[in-house]
Structure formats: structure tokens, C-alpha cells
Amino acid sequence: MSLSILAIESSCDETSAAVCVDGKILSNIIATQAIHAEYGGVVPELASRAHIQNIVPVVDTAIKKANISLANVNAIAFTQAPGLLGSLLVGTQFAKSIALALAKPLIAVHHMQAHVLANLIIEPAPQFPFLCLTVSGGHTQIVLAHSPLNLEVLGETIDDAAGEAFDKTAKLLGLPYPGGPLVDKYAQSGNPHAFKFAQSQVPELNFSFSGLKTSVLYFLQKQPPNFAAAHMNDLCASIQYTIITMLLHKLQLAVKQTGVKRLCIAGGVSANKGLRHAFETLGKEKGWETFIPPFEYCTDNAAMIAITAYYKYRANQFSDLSISPSARASW
Structure with a gap:
């Protein structure tokens, strides 16, 4: 039986969703937020609002591109820390909602751990x-x-x-x-x-x-x-x-x-x-x-969240619905 994971990344100003099946990335969709250029940096309030607007179409596109059914996903993964708290909250609550509605396991991922494991996505991996x-x-x-x-x-x-x-x-x-x-x-x-x-x-x-x-x-x-x-x-x-x-x-x-x-x-x-x-x-x-890693896996993306969640699933490292996002969290 294959292991499929839907992953969500929303730590800063990119809204991303990816699907991983048996350790292989089938989709990695990223929506960027151009509005921050007007202010010379990321504005947390605007970032969280944009995540709210982007997250449904981004997840929907990732699911369709991977050619799988949301009901058949084995687990829902999300970036839990670190990042902008408002941005993290959008992804966390969305992931919790899907997990609760479909009775799927929830996997919390540390953003920096995921960056390291992005090197495992493409062969040859270290x-x-x-x-x-x-x-x-x-x-x-x-x-x-x-x-x-x-x-x-x-x-x-x-x-x-x-x-x-x-x-x-x-x-x-x-x-x-x-x-x-x-x-x-x-x-x-x-x-x-x-x-x-x-x-x-x-x-x-x-x-x-x-x-x-x-x-x-x-x-x-x-x-x-x-x-x-x-x-x-x-x-x-x-x-x-x-x-x-x-x-x-x-x-x-x-x-x-x-x-x-x-x-x-x-x-x-x-x-x-x-x-x-x-x-x-x-x-x-x-x-x-x-x-x-290829360029698409260097910047913030959900593929790195998905590959990390793949290993956490295999190690039975799951989270419950009480987990909260954290702007600064140690490993």
C-alpha cells in the first residue's frame, strides 16, 4: 500500500502545497505575494491575509496535479514553526481542519529541518x-x-x-x-x-x-x-x-x-x-x-515539508489537534 502525504507550507510569504507518494514528490505548487515589494519587506498582516486567499486554490491545484483524491491521502503535514505567527496560523488551522474532517493523522514539521531534508528529494541524494x-x-x-x-x-x-x-x-x-x-x-x-x-x-x-x-x-x-x-x-x-x-x-x-x-x-x-x-x-x-537542491526546493516550498513528513510518518511521529504554531521553536 502506498503512502501519500499532503503538505502545507505557510511560514512567511509563500503559500505552498505539495503531494508526496512513497517519498516521491508528485506536485509542488507555490503562490508568491508580490505586494510586499511596495513596502520594502514582508508585512505580516498582509502575508496572513494573502495566505487565506491562496491556500484553497493552491491545495486544490496540488491535489489535482498529483492526480490523487484528497480522501485517499494518508496524512496531512504542515509547517508548525518557525515563521510569522499569523502566516503559520493559517496553514496550521487549514491542515487541522482537513485532518479532522477526514479523520487523517496530523504531522507537524519544523521549517529548518525541512530545508535540510530538501536535499533528499532528488536523486542522487546524500x-x-x-x-x-x-x-x-x-x-x-x-x-x-x-x-x-x-x-x-x-x-x-x-x-x-x-x-x-x-x-x-x-x-x-x-x-x-x-x-x-x-x-x-x-x-x-x-x-x-x-x-x-x-x-x-x-x-x-x-x-x-x-x-x-x-x-x-x-x-x-x-x-x-x-x-x-x-x-x-x-x-x-x-x-x-x-x-x-x-x-x-x-x-x-x-x-x-x-x-x-x-x-x-x-x-x-x-x-x-x-x-x-x-x-x-x-x-x-x-x-x-x-x-x-534544485531551485524550486531551495526557497520556501511544501515539497520539503512533505519529504520530512514522509520520514516522520514512518517513525510514527504524529501530532494531535492541540498543537499550536510557534514563531520561534527549537528543534
Whole structure:
């Protein structure tokens, strides 16, 4: 008998639904919210309202594309934490409603655990154990994956996440939100060594990106008007080079400490072309096995929730209807 799971992701500003059957993703539908660009960042109230509007058509499309019946789904999975509380609440309550109406098991999934396990969606998937550098708008972590449900956080950011650093420095350059992808775009034509910015030094395998933002801010304040526009490519390339250097430096330390040479990246920032190229290049130099999820599984998506729920189902890790979403939850 096949095992089919409907998964819902609503942690921030993407409403997504996916169907997983026997560990294979049959559909992964994502509705984005363009309205936040007008405000220079995600507005929680608007995000939750958009989730309410999007969730029914997104789930319906995912079910139809997978060519299955909702009544035949074995379990309902959802992102329980972390994220914007209002956004999480929409997905949580919708998942609970379906589970209650159809008498289906409920599976709560941690968003960051799901980002790591996105590497298991596409073959060839990494064998365990592996190290994963998870980089997103809200989190930056180095995780040692012992098994699908045994993940150990070795280090994380003590202030801003890498994705936040990309977006906030982009704003200093006068780029619209979301600025991270634009920094990546302009960096392709720039000189990464044109300008030097601060790299914060923090203990062990942790990260800090607040010093980089301050360094860029003070640098730009000393420049003449229109400097950023005239040197956009080089500025973006230098900022991106600094962030990537900080990320990969810590990753190399993690390899040295653990002896694990099977490495993955995950999270929204893993869609960054500069990071993907630098990661693969370093991997070849060091003799690592490297894995990167396809772009559609890097940003927030329900497929990663579904694959995580698949392993949780097999381990009988279910939740009851009393579970609540959490904006900040440990693993």
C-alpha cells in the first residue's frame, strides 16, 4: 500500500502545497505575494491575509496535479514553526481542519529541518551522515545530519541571517525588495575584490553578519552622491564575496571538526548563483561530495515539508489537534 502525504507550507510569504507518494514528490505548487515589494519587506498582516486567499486554490491545484483524491491521502503535514505567527496560523488551522474532517493523522514539521531534508528529494541524494549549510532570510545554520530525524545544529547566526544581510545591504545600495537576488544578478558582472568589507569573527561555528551591514553603511556614507549607482556591479560582487567567504570558512571548520566530507546547502540563499558556484568549486578542491537542491526546493516550498513528513510518518511521529504554531521553536 502506498503512502501519500499532503503538505502545507505557510511560514512567511509563500503559500505552498505539495503531494508526496512513497517519498516521491508528485506536485509542488507555490503562490508568491508580490505586494510586499511596495513596502520594502514582508508585512505580516498582509502575508496572513494573502495566505487565506491562496491556500484553497493552491491545495486544490496540488491535489489535482498529483492526480490523487484528497480522501485517499494518508496524512496531512504542515509547517508548525518557525515563521510569522499569523502566516503559520493559517496553514496550521487549514491542515487541522482537513485532518479532522477526514479523520487523517496530523504531522507537524519544523521549517529548518525541512530545508535540510530538501536535499533528499532528488536523486542522487546524500548518504548519512552529511553536513548542511542552511542559509535563508531568517536563519543561518550548520547542521550535522545523522539521519533524517536526527539533526544536530553545530552553529548558527548570533544576529542577522545571511539572507537578511543580502537584503539589507541591497537596501543600502538603493535596490528594491527583495534585494538579495538583485545583488546576485549584479555581482555576476562585478569585481569581487573591488571593495573590502568587514568580516565578523565569532567563536566556533557561529555566524555574525551585523558587522558587514555596518561596514557597508559607513563606507557608502563616505562616498559622493550616486556612487552606488555608478559602481553597482562591483559593490554587489564585493558584498556577495564577503558573505560567501564567511559562510564557506565556517563550513570548512565544520568539516575539520567532524571529519564529514559529504556536504549540502539548503534554504532560500542556496539559490544564489555565486554561492552555488563557490560551494561546488570549493568542494572539488577539497575532495568533498557536494549536493545542492534544485531551485524550486531551495526557497520556501511544501515539497520539503512533505519529504520530512514522509520520514516522520514512518517513525510514527504524529501530532494531535492541540498543537499550536510557534514563531520561534527549537528543534
